[in-house]
Amino acid sequence: MKIILTHDHMDFDALASLVAASKLYPAAKMLLPKLQSEQVKKYLAIYRDSFAFSSFKQVDWEETDHLILTDVASVKRTEGASKWKDSMEVTVYDHHPLAESDKEDHFTYHIHHTGAAVTILIEEIIKRNIPVAPYEATLFALGLYTDTGSFTYPHTTIRDLKAALFLMEKGMQLDIVRQFSEESFTVDQQEAFQSYLNKADKLVEHGVTMIVSSLEASRFVNNVNSITARVLETTGADAVITVTNMQNKVFVIGRSATDRINLLPLMKRFHGGGHPKAASASIKHGNIKEITGTVKELLPGMITVSVCAEDLMSAPVKTITEEASIDKAKQQMLYYGHNGFPVVDENGKLTGIISRRDIDKAAQHGYGHSPVKAYMSTDPVTISKATSFERIQQLMIQHNIGRLPVLFEDELIGIVSRTNVIEHMHSQTIKRDKNNIKADMQSLLSRPVFDLLTKVGELADQLHFKSYIIGGIVRDLLLGIPNEDIDIVIEGDAIKFAETFADKYGGTVKRHETFQTASVETTDQSKLDFTTSRTEFYKRPAALPTVTNSNIREDLYRRDFTMNAIAASLQPATFGDLIDYFNGAADIEKKQLRVLHNLSFVEDPTRILRGIRFEKRFSFKMDKETESFLRESISSISALTKSRISTELRYLFAATDPAGSIARMDHLNVLDAFLPGAVWNERTAATLNALLIHEDMKDWDRSGNDFWFITVLTLYTIDLDRLRYSETVAETKHQRKFAHELTTLLEHYPSDIFTSPGALHEIAAKTEDDVLVFAECMLKTGDETEQKHSATIRTYRIKRTEISKWITGDDLKSAGLTPGPSFKTYMFQIEQAVLNGDVTNREEALDYVHTLLD
Known part of the structure; x- marks a missing residue:
C-alpha cells in the first residue's frame, strides 16, 4: 500500500502537493492531517468531496510499504511519525533546503529550490502528460500563489512562473484563488496578534532589530505563521520569532525581512526546517520559558556580517576641481557616463558635490564658463569605510542624494552611488546556479597555473589591492573550455603589483607604463599579464579610446559583450566568486550574445566582426536588441582604418568557417560596409568553398597574414572591375601583387590561351602558384567551358613543376x-x-x- 502524507498545520502548498502527488501515484491514499490553516479549512468545507481523501483510521499500516512525503522531508513532522517503519520505502517531494547530513540513506529525494513544493510535482505531471481538471489546476494555483506571495517572495523562481502558465492553460480560476488566499484573522487570531505585539521583546545586534515574543494559548490558535508575518510587517523589525505553547506543543515560528538573518540554523536547533527567511519548529511537551530563552541566546548568532561601504564603493574616484568650468564638468559626465562628481580643492580635499541637474541648470542659463564651485552642493554628506549597507540606504533616503563620498582620515578613497546600492540589492535577490567557479578553475586549469592565481590573490590581499581574472578566461571556464591565456586585473597599481609578485615568487617583469600593464614570466615559464582596472571613452565614433584608471565595474563595462564582461575574484575569502554586473553568466547559459550598451557598435564598429566571430565560434546568437543596435550603427564602419578591419577579419576567419561568417555579414548588411564592392552570392560562395577544400590550400595557416585577404578576394571575382578594386583592400605589398597577378591573368579570359598548358605559359610563366590555384577554383565553379579551362590551369600548374632541363x-x-x-x-x-x-x-x-x- 502507498500512502501520501504532508506536514502538520497544512497550508495550501501542502494540500496542493498532496493532491498533485496523487496524480503521480493514483493507487496511493491521501491522508489529511488534523491541523490545517484556517483558509484551508474554509476551502475543504466546500471542495472536500472533490478529492478522494482517506483518514488515518482507514489505513492498514502493516500493509503500507511506501510513503510519499510532500512539502516536507521528514516523517517526524507528519501525523504518520508513530506509524513509520524503517522497512518502508520513502519518496520526498519538497522545496525546503535539506543538508546532506540530514538525509536518510534509504529515502528517495526530489528536492528543488522552487518557490512552492507543488511546482516540482506540476513539472512531473507535465512531463508525464497527465490530464489536469480545472478544479485541480485551481487548487494547485492556490498552493503556488500563497507560497510565493503571488510571485513576489525572493525565493520565487522561473519554474514557478512556468507552472502557473501551465495551470492557466488548464483552466485555473483566479477569482477562487483570490477568494481563498486573502486572509482575515479570527477573533482568536486577532487576540494572539495583539498579545505578540504587547509582549514583544526587542533585541538590537550589529544594526539589526529582532523581536522575540511568546504566548501561552489556552486553546489552539490556527495559522500562527501568518500572524507572525503580520507582526513582522507591523513592527518593521528585521526579524520576528514567536514562541507559542498550545496543546502540549511549543511552536517556534520565524520570519525575516533581511538576508543578514538566516533562520534555518536556529530552527534546526529544535529539529525544525523551512527557508532562511521563513522557518519553524514544534517541540512536544517543551518548556516555553526555556525555549524562549534559548531563542534569545541563539538569535544573535544567526546574523551575518553587514556589507559596508568598503565592500560597495567604487575606487579610484573621478573628481573635478573647484575651478573647472561647468562646460568641462558637462563634458566629463558625457565621457564617463556619470551623473555627478565629488569636487575637490587644489590639495585634493573634498569640498562639495556637483550633480548633472546642477550642471544642466547652470548651462541652460548660459553659465557654462563659470567655475564648478559656484553651483556645487557644499558640506556633502560623507561616510566611512565601515558604514553599513543599511545606514547607507537610510542616508540616501533621508537626504535624497544619489552618491556618498567615502573618507578615510579626511582623504577621499571611494564613492558609493545609488547604482552600487541597487546592484547589491539585486545580487541578493537573483540566485544563480553557479556564482563561484573555483571548482571549474581547479579542473580546467593546470595545477601550476591554479597555484599561481592563488598566490596572486594572497599577495593582493596583503597589499590591500583587489585582483580578478577577467574576460575570455572566465567565459571559457563557464563554458567548460580549457584556456590558460589569463588576464588579471588589479584594482590598484598593476605594475607595482607585478614587480612585487616577481620579487616574492621569482620571475622577470616587462613593464608597459603607457598602458599601466605588466607581464611576469615565472621561473617555470608561466606567463601572467597584469592590467590596472580602467575605463575608457570615445571622443568620436570608431576612434581609438581614451583610457583612464578606474574600478572593476567600469573596467567590465568597457568590454564588448556581456559574455566577456565577467570577472572572478582571486582574493582568498572570495576566490572564484563571479563579478557579473551585466548578467553575462545567464547569457552564456542561454547562448545569447548581448551588447553592453546601445552605442557600443557606434563607438567601436569592429565589435560587429567580433560579435559574428563569437556567434560562430560558440554557437551563440545575437539577441534582437543587439542586432537592432548593430544595424543602426552601420554608417560608423566607414570611419575605421583599413588595418583595424583587416586585423578583425584575420581573427574572424582564423577562428570560424569563413563561408559561414561571410554569409552572416551579408545577412546583417555589413559586408559592403567593411569591404566595399564585395559580393556574396552562389558563385562567390562556390569559389570560396572550392578554395577552402583545395588540397594546396586547406592546410594553410589561417592565422597568417594572407589567408584573410585571399578569402576576401573571392568576394571580388564577379567581374574584372571589382577584381581590380580588390587591390585597394590589400594591406601588404604581397597581397597587392597577388591581386594584380590574378587580375592580369583573368584579363586574358576567355581566350585561346586557356585551351592548352603551353599557350597558358605565355602569360602565366611568372605567376605565383597560389594565384593559379585561385583561378583554378574560380573557373571550376562555372559552366562546362570554364570547368575545362580550370582543368587546363591545373594541368599547367602541375606540369610546370616537372619541366626538365633537357636542352642547355x-x-x-x-x-x-x-x-x-x-x-x-x-x-x-x-x-x-x-x-x-x-x-x-x-x-x-x-x-x-x-x-x-x-
Missing part, C-alpha cells in the same frame, strides 16, 4: 645558334612543347630545336 645553351650552340636574346625565346618554346606533351625526353627536345631552326 650548349645544345643550342651546337645546333648553330649564336648566343643572344633568341636563346631565351627558343628555351621558352621548348618549355611550351613540354607542357603540351609534344616533347617527352631529351632526344625529342633536340629534334624540336632543329624544327624551330628550319
